Amino acid sequence: MSCKSVYFDHGATTFTRPEVLAEMLPYFGQMYGNPSSIYKLAKSSKYAIDNARSTIAELINADSKEIYFTGSGSEGDNWALKGVMYASTKGNHIITTSIEHHAILHTCKYLEKEGYKVTYLPVDEYGRVNPKDVEAAITDKTVLISVMFANNEIGTIQPIKEIGEIARRHGVYFHTDAVQAAGHIPIDVEDMNIDILTMSAHKFNGPKGVGALYIKKGVKMYNLIEGGSQERKRRAGTENVPGIVGMAKALKMSCEHMEEVNKNLIRMRDRIIKEVTENIPYVKLNGHPTQRLPGNVNLSFKYIEGESLLLFLDINNICASSGSACTSGSLDPSHVLLAIGLPHGIAHGSLRLSLGYENTDDDIDYLFTVLPGIVDRLRQMSPLYEEVLKGDKGE
Amino acid sequence: MEYTQKVLDHFTNPRNVGEIEDANGVGEVGNAKCGDIMKMYLKISDDDIITDVKFKTYGCGAAIATSSVATEMIKGKSVDEALRLKNSEVVEELGGLPSAKIHCSVLAEEAIKKAIGDYYTRKGIFVEEQKCCCCENDGACKCHQEPEEE
Numbered sequence: 001m002s003c004k005s006v007y008f009d010h011g012a013t014t015f016t017r018p019e020v021l022a023e024m025l026p027y028f029g030q031m032y033g034n035p036s037s038i039y040k041l042a043k044s045s046k047y048a049i050d051n052a053r054s055t056i057a058e059l060i061n062a063d064s065k066e067i068y069f070t071g072s073g074s075e076g077d078n079w080a081l082k083g084v085m086y087a088s089t090k091g092n093h094i095i096t097t098s099i100e101h102h103a104i105l106h107t108c109k110y111l112e113k114e115g116y117k118v119t120y121l122p123v124d125e126y127g128r129v130n131p132k133d134v135e136a137a138i139t140d141k142t143v144l145i146s147v148m149f150a151n152n153e154i155g156t157i158q159p160i161k162e163i164g165e166i167a168r169r170h171g172v173y174f175h176t177d178a179v180q181a182a183g184h185i186p187i188d189v190e191d192m193n194i195d196i197l198t199m200s201a202h203k204f205n206g207p208k209g210v211g212a213l214y215i216k217k218g219v220k221m222y223n224l225i226e227g228g229s230q231e232r233k234r235r236a237g238t239e240n241v242p243g244i245v246g247m248a249k250a251l252k253m254s255c256e257h258m259e260e261v262n263k264n265l266i267r268m269r270d271r272i273i274k275e276v277t278e279n280i281p282y283v284k285l286n287g288h289p290t291q292r293l294p295g296n297v298n299l300s301f302k303y304i305e306g307e308s309l310l311l312f313l314d315i316n317n318i319c320a321s322s323g324s325a326c327t328s329g330s331l332d333p334s335h336v337l338l339a340i341g342l343p344h345g346i347a348h349g350s351l352r353l354s355l356g357y358e359n360t361d362d363d364i365d366y367l368f369t370v371l372p373g374i375v376d377r378l379r380q381m382s383p384l385y386e387e388v389l390k391g392d393k394g395e
Numbered sequence: 396m397e398y399t400q401k402v403l404d405h406f407t408n409p410r411n412v413g414e415i416e417d418a419n420g421v422g423e424v425g426n427a428k429c430g431d432i433m434k435m436y437l438k439i440s441d442d443d444i445i446t447d448v449k450f451k452t453y454g455c456g457a458a459i460a461t462s463s464v465a466t467e468m469i470k471g472k473s474v475d476e477a478l479r480l481k482n483s484e485v486v487e488e489l490g491g492l493p494s495a496k497i498h499c500s501v502l503a504e505e506a507i508k509k510a511i512g513d514y515y516t517r518k519g520i521f522v523e524e525q526k527c528c529c530c531e532n533d534g535a536c537k538c539h540q541e542p543e544e545e
Contacts, residue, residue, distance in 0.1 A: 307456055345427030383451040
């Protein structure tokens with residue numbers, strides 16, 4: 001067997017671009033000063049953060065005073081939800097969707113325990129939220145609408161601008177978890193009526209452990225982390241200077257190359273979807289056929305279970321992920337796959353391949369040499385497939 | 396805890412996969428909803444010796460590995476010996492399982508018991524209903540109901 005290694009899990013994380021790492025390194029070394037200190041050594045750190053902040057602001061059409069650095073996407077999501085709700089005197093109601101990341105859903109569950117009310121909107125078979133449902137759910141107690149920009153599992157892109165317009169019209173804050181979208185598809189917070197937006201650097205070839213929250217000027221937010229006066233007194237803690245520098249560089253590079261990279265990613269994505277669904281029986285594409293992240297493929301292979309598929313792919317040095325229960329750490333398969341209406345049995349057999357700019361057609365060719373055999377092998381072992389072959393459950 | 400080498404070995408090279416056309420004891424446990432189904436086929440001789448055993452499993456790596464190793468552990472054994480096989484012995488034989496996967500070994504034990512139950516039923520011998528692996532209820536629970544899909 002070939003010892004080639006192929007990484008198809010960019011939705012989980014990405015490697016740090018060499019150019020990004022190069023920009024970060026001096027801030028671990030000679031420029032280690034605390035940005036809050038007064039001497040010259042510290043000034044270089046302070047300038048680096050200021051520059052990074054304006055770079056990121058510009059890339060999403062925000063003002064640099066509206067960008068706050070965080071430690072992760074999850075922190076950003078927690079801050080957005082708790083921060084807005086705790087600061088609100090208007091009401092106690094949040095509108096979100098049933099397919100959000102756990103950083104949103106678990107925060108909502110936490111807030112519910114504290115007495116807040118949450119509406120979890122359903123999605124259609126492609127994972128799209130209907131803006132009309134959003135509008136219909138608004139009450140005079142609604143403070144915040146939180147809808148993810150693009151889904152991490154099935155890649156479906158939400159009608160963000162329409163939802164933003166509705167929120168604006170009703171005087172409700174609009175937050176979007178753009179962790180999967182930032183650096184991958186265009187974001188314009190002004191045009192899209194976004195009040196708060198979460199991003200995370202390691203999803204776009206930046207370093208891990210750093211993220212940012214865009215908070216529109218005037219949005220009332222409670223502080224999650226109290227302490228020093230960093231981040232305009234809204235998020236204490238000595239700044240992760242190398243991380244912040246790396247995040248800005250990574251977002252800049254991702255946005256600069258976005259158009260050409262996406263053209264190629266969409267072509268490769270659609271090639272995988274076409275060839276797999278044409279050549280392997282009983283496969284279903286999850287998510288929207290076109291309104292999906294350029295690098296996202298999510299397929300369900302009926303009659304087999306996702307973890308065993310991942311293990312065999314790993315044996316063949318292919319990195320991917322699944323929404324099966326065995327990989328989610330719970331008894332149920334992915335809440336996203338259940339929300340788009342997949343029966344448990346089919347949700348267990350899902351495979352997410354998330355492509356990045358360094359993937360090539362050779363990687364896909366290699367996938368095709370390996371995948372059909374693995375699927376067939378697991379099906380030959382499966383009592384469910386045995387029933388299909390005997391016609392008991394044939395379609 | 397990650398999978399042991401032995402689990403990976405049984406997962407990648409499962410022993411006794413398949414069906415036995417003239418099996419005289421067949422047992423299936425689990426359901427697609429939970430993500431695991433194990434089906435055991437036994438060929439039992441007149442003097443109650445398991446002369447052949449095959450399995451088919453839908454499930455994770457641990458489900459496939461426990462099925463495989465369990466078939467090895469009961470092949471050539473008497474029905475009584477096979478009935479005494481405990482899931483903990485299956486786990487031990489594999490060098491351990493992650494705690495979230497222990498239920499796979501329970502399924503393997505249950506599948507064997509169910510297949511032997513089927514053998515007894517075919518012979519006209521009444522066997523007591525087995526307890527559910529998930530809730531310990533006597534067959535009245537909903538843990539392993541057929542999924543309502545498709």
